Amino acid sequence: xxxxxxHEFAPEEVMAYLDGELDSARAAALAGHLEHCDGCSAVAxxxxxxxxxxxxxxxxxxxxxxxxxxxDELSGVAPATxxxxxAEKPRRWRLAFASPYTWALAGVLIVALVVRFGxxxxxxxxxxxxxxxxxxNTFDIPYLAKMQSAPIAKATAGAGGGGGEExxxxxxxxxxPMIAQTASLTIIANxxxxxxxxxxxxxxxxxxxxxxxxxxxxxxTPRQISATVRVPAKQLAGFLAELHKLxxxxxxxxxxxxxxxxxxxxxxxxxxxxxxxxxxxxxxATRTGKLEDVLDAERELARIRGEIESMxxxxxxxxxxxxxxxxxxxxQEEYRAKLDSxxxxxxxxxxxxxxxxxxxxxxxxxxxxxxxLNYGMSIVFWCAIVMVPAGFVWRxxxxxx
Amino acid sequence: xxxxxxxxxxxxxxxxRRHEAHGLAEMTTDDQLAIEFQQGSRDAFRELFERYREPIxxxxxxxxxxxxxxxxxxxxxxxxxxxxxxxxxxxxxxxSYLYGVALNMLSAERRKSGREVANDGQMPDPxxxxxxxxxxxxxxxxxxxxTNDREILMLREYEQLSYAEIAGLLRLxxxxxxxxxxxxxxxxxxxxxxxxxxx
Numbered sequence: 001x002x003x004x005x006x007h008e009f010a011p012e013e014v015m016a017y018l019d020g021e022l023d024s025a026r027a028a029a030l031a032g033h034l035e036h037c038d039g040c041s042a043v044a045x046x047x048x049x050x051x052x053x054x055x056x057x058x059x060x061x062x063x064x065x066x067x068x069x070x071x072d073e074l075s076g077v078a079p080a081t082x083x084x085x086x087a088e089k090p091r092r093w094r095l096a097f098a099s100p101y102t103w104a105l106a107g108v109l110i111v112a113l114v115v116r117f118g119x120x121x122x123x124x125x126x127x128x129x130x131x132x133x134x135x136x137n138t139f140d141i142p143y144l145a146k147m148q149s150a151p152i153a154k155a156t157a158g159a160g161g162g163g164g165e166e167x168x169x170x171x172x173x174x175x176x177p178m179i180a181q182t183a184s185l186t187i188i189a190n191x192x193x194x195x196x197x198x199x200x201x202x203x204x205x206x207x208x209x210x211x212x213x214x215x216x217x218x219x220x221t222p223r224q225i226s227a228t229v230r231v232p233a234k235q236l237a238g239f240l241a242e243l244h245k246l247x248x249x250x251x252x253x254x255x256x257x258x259x260x261x262x263x264x265x266x267x268x269x270x271x272x273x274x275x276x277x278x279x280x281x282x283x284x285a286t287r288t289g290k291l292e293d294v295l296d297a298e299r300e301l302a303r304i305r306g307e308i309e310s311m312x313x314x315x316x317x318x319x320x321x322x323x324x325x326x327x328x329x330x331x332q333e334e335y336r337a338k339l340d341s342x343x344x345x346x347x348x349x350x351x352x353x354x355x356x357x358x359x360x361x362x363x364x365x366x367x368x369x370x371x372x373l374n375y376g377m378s379i380v381f382w383c384a385i386v387m388v389p390a391g392f393v394w395r396x397x398x399x400x401x
Numbered sequence: 402x403x404x405x406x407x408x409x410x411x412x413x414x415x416x417x418r419r420h421e422a423h424g425l426a427e428m429t430t431d432d433q434l435a436i437e438f439q440q441g442s443r444d445a446f447r448e449l450f451e452r453y454r455e456p457i458x459x460x461x462x463x464x465x466x467x468x469x470x471x472x473x474x475x476x477x478x479x480x481x482x483x484x485x486x487x488x489x490x491x492x493x494x495x496x497s498y499l500y501g502v503a504l505n506m507l508s509a510e511r512r513k514s515g516r517e518v519a520n521d522g523q524m525p526d527p528x529x530x531x532x533x534x535x536x537x538x539x540x541x542x543x544x545x546x547x548t549n550d551r552e553i554l555m556l557r558e559y560e561q562l563s564y565a566e567i568a569g570l571l572r573l574x575x576x577x578x579x580x581x582x583x584x585x586x587x588x589x590x591x592x593x594x595x596x597x598x599x600x
Binding site for chain 2: 011012015016019020021046047050051053054055056057058059060065066067069070071073074075
């Protein structure tokens with residue numbers, strides 16, 4: 001096998017030829033070469049001999065029990081038809097998913113479902129109440145909640161646009177801007193007693209009333225009255241002119257607040273709540289269902305009515321603020337200090353000082369006692385913790401000194 | 402004893418046998434039998450089992466020192482074939498598939514037992530046929546070969562796999578298989594030379 005350089009075929013090729021691994025042309029050439037080349041024939045013979053030697057490595061005996069378990073297992077395998085079906089099942093699925101027709105069919109189905117169910121639902125959400133008020137089969141509270149939301153949205157939209165078909169419940173729409181007027185005055189009265197008495201009369205003469213009155217009269221200070229007066233908005237100017245006559249005006253201010261938007265919004269919400277109330281009443285009258293559902297509906301109705309009453313109150317408040325102007329009046333006496341001649345005697349002053357000193361002493365003792373009871377134990381505890389090491393340090397320092 | 406060398410084209414890539422015992426008169430290839438078995442034919446499996454029971458046992462027996470364990474592994478190999486019939490895909494020759502299963506089991510067994518025969522170069526300790534001196538010499542000569550070269554040589558000589566099949570099993574290029582096989586044969590020839598001279 002060492003004659004490789006002198007031959008056209010390397011020993012490795014000879015080996016591959018003997019193994020049947022050469023291509024046919026090369027194998028044919030080598031076969032012809034072997035017929036007249038002693039060297040290559042010797043190489044081939046050597047390979048054959050080596051292969052023959054390897055076959056000396058024989059195994060002893062054989063597998064004695066190999067058949068038992070394998071054939072037992074085989075007998076437990078499912079029959080041919082069933083196995084065939086099982087074997088083909090995943091393949092069918094694989095083929096089905098791999099097919100473009102399957103995906104196309106799935107796409108068409110999805111589009112059809114969207115067209116059938118998605119778009120009608122989308123349109124339904126924009127339809128007016130006629131679609132939303134279709135009869136229901138059961139008394140379901142979540143469903144009622146859905147039904148309420150539609151009239152609310154509609155009434156809200158209707159309020160901004162001048163009202164819908166259910167808009168004429170009550171509470172007329174404002175024809176112009178709604179202005180809540182307020183004024184504030186501080187007057188130094190020329191004649192305090194007369195002015196304070198005339199405040200209520202002036203308000204009544206203008207068709208108003210005193211909402212709040214607060215009088216102060218403490219020694220050595222000027223007397224004063226603080227009052228909140230409500231007068232009709234149209235009479236505000238006349239009322240203020242009458243107030244000016246009471247004395248010298250020290251401070252005056254006026255303000256106008258427009259509440260049109262708040263009023264309209266409140267009125268729209270009130271309208272929708274009333275519509276919900278009517279719908280609930282209709283449902284309670286016409287539908288039957290479980291007792292629990294009926295009770296839930298009653299509770300829902302009570303909640304809506306509570307909201308309605310609250311909103312009505314707010315609406316009335318707005319209307320009143322607009323109809324009646326609010327005037328805050330502070331009427332003050334023109335004060336003149338008086339000489340106080342009645343000072344106590346020296347004996348009285350000493351006695352008063354002694355009594356006050358005893359009181360201060362007693363208060364101090366009591367405060368100390370309370371402090372010790374509150375914090376005494378804690379102070380002792382922390383002092384012990386801090387002082388013991390401090391004592392050691394002090395002794396150590398003194399011993400060094 | 403089966404001859405190992407055949408001229409080009411004569412190598413038995415397709416093994417065939419008359420299925421007279423199971424009523425199958427015509428020659429059937431391994432791959433056809435495997436497909437029939439996958440489709441549920443028990444007779445096809447019996448035929449495959451008959452064809453490969455001794456080669457598979459020999460595969461394990463030559464590589465393991467315990468004959469009982471070799472038999473168990475051969476059994477497991479066929480059982481795996483039986484249980485995983487659905488997963489068999491006829492992309493390569495059935496023989497390659499079967500020896501691939503056997504090779505994987507052998508690797509697992511070596512890992513499990515901690516006796517990496519391939520790594521430490523130790524061949525099965527008890528000779529498989531103590532009565533034959535030639536067998537001892539060959540086994541010892543194989544022991545001295547480099548591990549990968551020895552595996553390639555044994556797959557070629559004893560399992561009669563083609564270069565391409567060996568390359569597929571060991572994930573090597575075909576040319577690498579050929580050169581390593583040549584190297585293994587040269588080394589084995591050197592190992593056996595004194596014996597040959599003695600003979």
